[in-house]
Amino acid sequence: MSRRILAFAITSILSISSVSQAATLSTVPTKNGNIIVILSGAIIEGDSDALKSVIRAANSSNHEVVAIRLNSLGGLILEGVKLADIIRDGKISTSIVGSAKCASICFIIFAAGREKYADYAASVGVHGASNESGQETLQSNAVTISMALIAEEFGVPSRIIEKMVATPPDKLVWLTPDDLRSMGTTMTGKPARLRPAQPPGSPLSPQLRSQEKSAASQRHKF
Secondary structure, three states: HHHHHHHHHHHHOOOOOOOOOOOEEEEEOOOOOOEEEEOOEEEEEHHHHHHHHHHHHHHHOOEEEEEEEEEEOEHHHHHHHHHHHHHOOOOOEEEEEOOOOEEEHHHHHOOOOEEEEEEOOOEEEEOOOHHHHOOOHHHHHHHHHHHHHHHHHHHOOHHHHHHHHOOOEEEEEEEHHHHHHHHOOOOOOOOOOOOOOOOOOOOOOOHHHHHHHHHHHOEEEO
């Protein structure tokens, strides 16, 4: 099933409202004039149009957007699917550098990359979708399944998809370097010293929960 069909299916069960400020998209040039996009903050309506504009501007100068660096805890599902679609169709690489975080729908965007890079210090997390009250419903469960199908299309292995589907929206599973390598990610930097690992399905920390709430609209979030 194509990503576009899945995106249409999501719109049939999602009601998306506008949020005042989109994620910040900035750019840095490479040595040969191509463009790296840096996406930081909540994924909301308008972000995919902003990325298209950056790509058009680069193309008009005979250059390309070759990579996108991600630092986001999630946001609007449909907008994230649109971003992932642009990245996959444009054969753009994705990366999570330094201690950046990429969770929820940001993970789907990351998975869409032609080539994927993640720093050992970065954090990549997955969980299921929720409704506007942060609760699981039949509709939000259907959205989670749609996200799982998209992740599968992007080559995410079943062991990661199972973690996504099994983890409630008020909890989060951080993926290990082995998990990331299993989906074709190249790990960069130096492996960190052993850190206390969160058990599967650990509750979100108050800080992450606060940030995630600000990342989502008043409707379904991921």
